[in-house]
Each structure stands twice: as structure tokens, then as C-alpha cells.
Amino acid sequence: MTLLYGGLFTVIALGVLGSAQQLQLYVLNELFTADAHQGNDVPCDQRPPDVPCSLVPYDSHNGNAPSGGSSGLRDDLASSQQLITVAAVLVITVLAFGLSWWLTGRLLRPLHRITDTARRLSLSTMHERIALTGAPSELKDLADTFDAMLDRLQDSLDSQRRFVANASHELRTPLAIQRTAIEVGLVDPSPEMLARVRAELLRNVQRAERLIEGLLTLAQGERGLDIRSRVDFAATVNQVISDQQPAAHRNGVTIAAAINHVAVAGDEVMLTRLAANLVQNAVHHNHPGGHVLVELADDATLVVRNTGPQVPPDRLDELFQPFRRLHRDRTKSAEGAGLGLSIVAAIVHAHGGTVQATANTRGGLTVTVALPVLTELALSEAVG
Structure with missing residues (x-):
């Protein structure tokens, strides 16, 4: 120069x-x-x-x-x-x-x-920043942009470390339970003990399967979508509600729905998983005699509102992080692995939408998902 x-x-x-x-x-x-x-x-x-x-x-x-x-x-x-x-x-x-x-x-x-x-910069020095001072200029803008990128990378690395630590713990728990059940059951291999060991092993294997499936879905959602197609979101939500009616009946929960016809561009399997996770959480984290309201507007906004225990407003953000539960029942939580809302957030972001959770004043939770409405131009651009 x-x-x-x-x-x-x-x-x-x-x-x-x-x-x-x-x-x-x-x-x-x-x-x-x-x-x-x-x-x-x-x-x-x-x-x-x-x-x-x-x-x-x-x-x-x-x-x-x-x-x-x-x-x-x-x-x-x-x-x-x-x-x-x-x-x-x-x-x-x-x-x-x-x-x-x-x-x-x-x-x-x-x-x-x-x-x-x-x-x-390395994994051990990712905390360092340029922190350039002085009057606004092109180089200061470049340094600030670089610092912002490092902040995002730091958050991503921290999230990855937490995810790996939590995933290893979650996978280790059912394996430890299975090993203990086998070791105890073989000490006195009576028919009654073998039946109990068999039931315990089956329950933990199913839990491990759900955990692995959830991890794969979460990874796919965070990676994004390669191909988009037209999805009848109203039909998908209606099918999910129909599938969850037996579980709601067992828990004494009533599901009400107000569904408008709307189509979106995305992956049908992932959108089905999104709606299923929301309705499953609303049914599972409820109380006998409670209710669940599912609303789908014509602008592709899905709202799932349920009654249930009080949710602290300061812990709402934790619900969208992997393996975060309001009640930490790691050994007895056979219904889920704490990935429900984190999978929802990943799928929503992969489809270019937004998700927000709000604590109800009388207990329970309201989750609002907004997805882009399908247009012919949007579908052609997504497919192209």
C-alpha cells in the first residue's frame, strides 16, 4: 500500500x-x-x-x-x-x-x-475479542462484526458442550438402569424376577429409542431443509390431534381445536413431529380435568394452549434448550427426554418461522408457532 x-x-x-x-x-x-x-x-x-x-x-x-x-x-x-x-x-x-x-x-x-x-483464536481462547475502540469507521465496523461472529460461535460451542454432556448423561442413565436390572435379576432368576427385569429392560430400551430419535430429529432440524414441498398443515394438525385423543382420554384431558385451512412449504414429516410434540407436551404436562386448545389461523400461526401447573416466567427460555425440564425426573421420565420443545424450535427455525412460549396466569403454557404461508412464488423458490 x-x-x-x-x-x-x-x-x-x-x-x-x-x-x-x-x-x-x-x-x-x-x-x-x-x-x-x-x-x-x-x-x-x-x-x-x-x-x-x-x-x-x-x-x-x-x-x-x-x-x-x-x-x-x-x-x-x-x-x-x-x-x-x-x-x-x-x-x-x-x-x-x-x-x-x-x-x-x-x-x-x-x-x-x-x-x-x-x-x-482456538477452542481454548474463544473468549478473546478485538474490542476495537475509537470513532466509527469501516475497520471498526469490521472489528465489531468479527466480535459479534465470535459471540455467536462462543454461544454455539457452549450449547454444543452442554448438549454433548447432557446427551451422554441421558444415554448413560438407561444403560446403567439396564445393567443394574440384569445384575440384580440374575442373582435370583425366578419367574417373577425375570418378568420384572424384562419389563424394566423394555421400558428403558424404549426410552433410549425415543432419545436417539429425538437427537436425530434435533440434528436434522438444526441442519436445515434441503428440499421443500407443499404441506397441508391443517390436515397434519388434525391428524396429530386425532392420534393424541387416546392419550388425552387416559389423562382426563379434553382437546378442543379451531383449524383453518392453510398450506406451508416444508417437510411433512418434520412438521408432523412439530405439531405432535406441542400437543403431546400439552397433554402430558396437564392435570385431570384440564383442557388443551389447538388453534391454526389462516396465516399459518399455530397456537397450543393448555392448563396445568404454574410455569415460572423466568424459566421459559430453558424449555427450548435440550434436556431441560421443569421437574428433573431423569430415572422415571419414560414419556420423554426433555427434547420436545427444543425439537420444535429447531424445526420452526429450519422452516423460517418463529416460536414463542408464554406462561398462563392460571397455570399451563401457551406456545405460538408462526410459519411462512405458502405462495406459488415461495414454493418455486424453495424447490429451486
């Missing part, structure tokens, strides 16, 4: 000085030529006695000096001007490269700081 800026400034200075010198030479030539012509027009009777009329041209400024004196003066002026121009070019060149080197170093100092920070 120093060579570029210094060279560019020098070329411009040379062009300006050269043009100025040529203009000055032209003016000098015009002046001396005019003086010479003026001398030729002086009559003989008005000339000094020592200047004969045969002397042509006559220089009225130098008396009896011939025209050759004017030419010499002009050449001397031109030569001195060239020397001054060459000296000015040398000074300008030195100053241009010196100032360019200083200015480039000053301007690129924040960029060097950004580069050094990027080189030092």
Missing part, C-alpha cells in the same frame, strides 16, 4: 509540475516574442544615436542590446526552472513515500490487530 499510494501521489505530482513548467515556458516565449516585435516597430528617429537603423530587431528594454540577449535570458530562466522542478520532484517523492508509509501503518494498525486476534 505504501508503494501504491506513494507512487500514485508521485505520478500525479510529476504530471502537475510538468504541465506547470510547460505552461510557464509557453508564457515566457510569448513575452519575449512580443518584446522583439515591439522593438522592430520603433522608428529610426526615436532610437538612441548609437543604435543604427540596420540593427534588427531592436530591444527597447536593453537599449542597444541585440535580440540574442533576450534569448539567453529566456534559456537561463528555463534552465533554472527545470532545476527547481527536479528538486521539487525529489522532495515530493521522498515526502510522498514517507507520509504514505506512516499513514498506511496507522490505517492498517486495526487490521493487524484483527489478524493477530484471528491467529490466536
Whole structure:
């Protein structure tokens, strides 16, 4: 950059000085030529006695000096001007490269700081930030954008660490229960004990299957969608409500629905899982005699509202994180693994929608999912 800026400034200075010198030479030539012509027009009777009329041209400024004196003066002026121009070019060149080197170093100092920070970054130093101060500028905007990206990466890494730790714990729990059941059952392999061990093993295997399926669905939702197709979201929600009616009847919960016809662009299997998780949570986290209200508006907004225990408002964000439960019953929670709403959030984000949970004043939860309404243009862009 120093060579570029210094060279560019020098070329411009040379062009300006050269043009100025040529203009000055032209003016000098015009002046001396005019003086010479003026001398030729002086009559003989008005000339000094020592200047004969045969002397042509006559220089009225130098008396009896011939025209050759004017030419010499002009050449001397031109030569001195060239020397001054060459000296000015040398000074300008030195100053241009010196100032360019200083200015480039000053301007690129924040960029060097950004580069050094990027080189030092690793999993153990992800907490470092550039934290560039000063007046707003392009480089400060770049540094702030880089810091914001690092914040997102830090959050992602922290979430990944928590997810791996929780997933390993959740997978370890059913395996430990199965091993204990086998070891205890084999001590006294009576028919009654074998039946109990068999039932316990089957329950934990089913729980592990649900956990693995939930992890796979969560990973697919966080990865996003590769192909989108037209999905009749109203039919999907109605089918989910129909499938959950037996479980609601067993728990003494009533499901009411207000469904409008609407279509969205996305993955039908994942959207079915989204609606099923919402209705399952609403039925499971309820009380006998409670109710669940499922509403689907024509703008593809799905609202699932249920009665149930009080939900602390300050813990609503935790519900969308993997393996977070309001009641930590890790060993007896055969109905789920704490992935329900986190899977919902991943699927919603994969479809370009939003999800929000609100605690009801009388207990229970209201979850609102807003998905983009299907249009022919949106479907063609999604498929394309």
C-alpha cells in the first residue's frame, strides 16, 4: 500500500509540475516574442544615436542590446526552472513515500490487530475479542462484526458442550438402569424376577429409542431443509390431534381445536413431529380435568394452549434448550427426554418461522408457532 499510494501521489505530482513548467515556458516565449516585435516597430528617429537603423530587431528594454540577449535570458530562466522542478520532484517523492508509509501503518494498525486476534483464536481462547475502540469507521465496523461472529460461535460451542454432556448423561442413565436390572435379576432368576427385569429392560430400551430419535430429529432440524414441498398443515394438525385423543382420554384431558385451512412449504414429516410434540407436551404436562386448545389461523400461526401447573416466567427460555425440564425426573421420565420443545424450535427455525412460549396466569403454557404461508412464488423458490 505504501508503494501504491506513494507512487500514485508521485505520478500525479510529476504530471502537475510538468504541465506547470510547460505552461510557464509557453508564457515566457510569448513575452519575449512580443518584446522583439515591439522593438522592430520603433522608428529610426526615436532610437538612441548609437543604435543604427540596420540593427534588427531592436530591444527597447536593453537599449542597444541585440535580440540574442533576450534569448539567453529566456534559456537561463528555463534552465533554472527545470532545476527547481527536479528538486521539487525529489522532495515530493521522498515526502510522498514517507507520509504514505506512516499513514498506511496507522490505517492498517486495526487490521493487524484483527489478524493477530484471528491467529490466536482456538477452542481454548474463544473468549478473546478485538474490542476495537475509537470513532466509527469501516475497520471498526469490521472489528465489531468479527466480535459479534465470535459471540455467536462462543454461544454455539457452549450449547454444543452442554448438549454433548447432557446427551451422554441421558444415554448413560438407561444403560446403567439396564445393567443394574440384569445384575440384580440374575442373582435370583425366578419367574417373577425375570418378568420384572424384562419389563424394566423394555421400558428403558424404549426410552433410549425415543432419545436417539429425538437427537436425530434435533440434528436434522438444526441442519436445515434441503428440499421443500407443499404441506397441508391443517390436515397434519388434525391428524396429530386425532392420534393424541387416546392419550388425552387416559389423562382426563379434553382437546378442543379451531383449524383453518392453510398450506406451508416444508417437510411433512418434520412438521408432523412439530405439531405432535406441542400437543403431546400439552397433554402430558396437564392435570385431570384440564383442557388443551389447538388453534391454526389462516396465516399459518399455530397456537397450543393448555392448563396445568404454574410455569415460572423466568424459566421459559430453558424449555427450548435440550434436556431441560421443569421437574428433573431423569430415572422415571419414560414419556420423554426433555427434547420436545427444543425439537420444535429447531424445526420452526429450519422452516423460517418463529416460536414463542408464554406462561398462563392460571397455570399451563401457551406456545405460538408462526410459519411462512405458502405462495406459488415461495414454493418455486424453495424447490429451486
